[in-house]
Amino acid sequence: MPELKYLVFLGCVIPYRVSSYEISARKVLDKLGVELVEMAEFNCCGFPMDPINHNLMLTLAARNLCLAEQQNLDIMTLCNGCFSILNEVNKELKEDKKLREKVNEYLKGIGMEFKGTIAVRHLIHVLAQDVGFGKIKDTVKKPLTSLRVAQHSGCHVLRPGKVVGFDDPENPSTLKDLIAATGAKCLDYMDETECCGNPISAINSELPLELAREKLDHIRAVGAQAMITVCPFCHMMYDLNQVRIERKFNEKFRIPVLHYPQLLGLAMGMSPDELALKDLRVDASELVNLL
């Protein structure tokens, strides 16, 4: 059994507002024997800077990649946005010699050089491919057979398909399989791969609420008791903003939105407190009572 050890890339959104994801992810990964090494001196992945300066995004991302190369460890992200940028830049710099030369010219200014020796993974890749479903199922002590949930993988762990090269972006199954491993039933619903809309919240605060409302509506329609996410930014859209959505459209959803590691942790027999379920904005206590 190879050693499962990764540099954990937290990004900005998780420490800013979504600690419950980090807390639960660390707990379940520890249980699965995955070792996480803290990433000293990392900076923003670069994603938020791409719209204003593509080269800055490239160099911010490349700097993070260089830090990982120095430690000779693969990066594991919890955030879809961080995964998307770090993975894409890593891939482009490995494949495109001209681009690599250009970026390395920038990096000279900070005494770094991209070599292309590591890989970038997202939590769900680590769980599904490296840890494996067998091992996950072995740790499930309390199968959540009474739960019916719906998944939202989020865009950046799937698209662009050509760059991500994992799962089927039109009909993704990884998160569904990971949910099934906990014993919970994962329901299909309309427009599963639709974007949460959060990336434009700061430009137009109303429009993403319409997108999120539609998704919550589709999830409610199939009778899901909870929604499961693997991205802190998507999570904010459905959990933190759910009250706003309810107010704006005069509707009641009250659908708890759990980070996948919270669901898995519950199935492993961990307590809701340990998994920071209390930190969720939409109360999940009724859901916990079902278990």
Added chain:
Amino acid sequence: MAETEKTPETKASEKMVVKASEMDPRFKYEISKIPGAEKIMLCFQCGTCTADCPIARFDDFYRPRKLIRMTQLGLKDRLLSNDVIWLCSTCFTCIDHCPQDVGIASIVRALRNLTVEGGRMPLVYQELASNILKTGYSYEITELRLKKREEQGLPPLPKANLENVTKLFEITGLSKMLEKVRT
């Protein structure tokens, strides 16, 4: 919402008359040199991007197909002064669905980058950039948050190397652009 379903008022105000004097025939070549935007000329206006765009479903003005056509026609000034380009949520559905493999979202990113070079930048990006310069993180993570991490048993948040970050902002020219935008 289909592009043709508009109220009579918006129809009249939006009717687009394209004048030859507005068209910059070099613009598409300029764009096609930007990484990710190389295939701009391959777009044959099928409209799949707009049909599958989650934002276009809820917004009356954001139409990726139209942005690509305007770029091909060289309507540079209109594009670079148009707030609608900031509505792309970068879900990359258009990129995956385009039958011509045109990197639509990347072209929109190129248009945004050029807008910034011209001295216009939405406030939120100025804030994000200034946060990264100050802390290495795009959001300001308060002392309270850092203390809470400790209480929750999380490891301390690594401090970024601000010297390096500042240097990257300078080398890539964003520091200068930020000054230009602010003045």
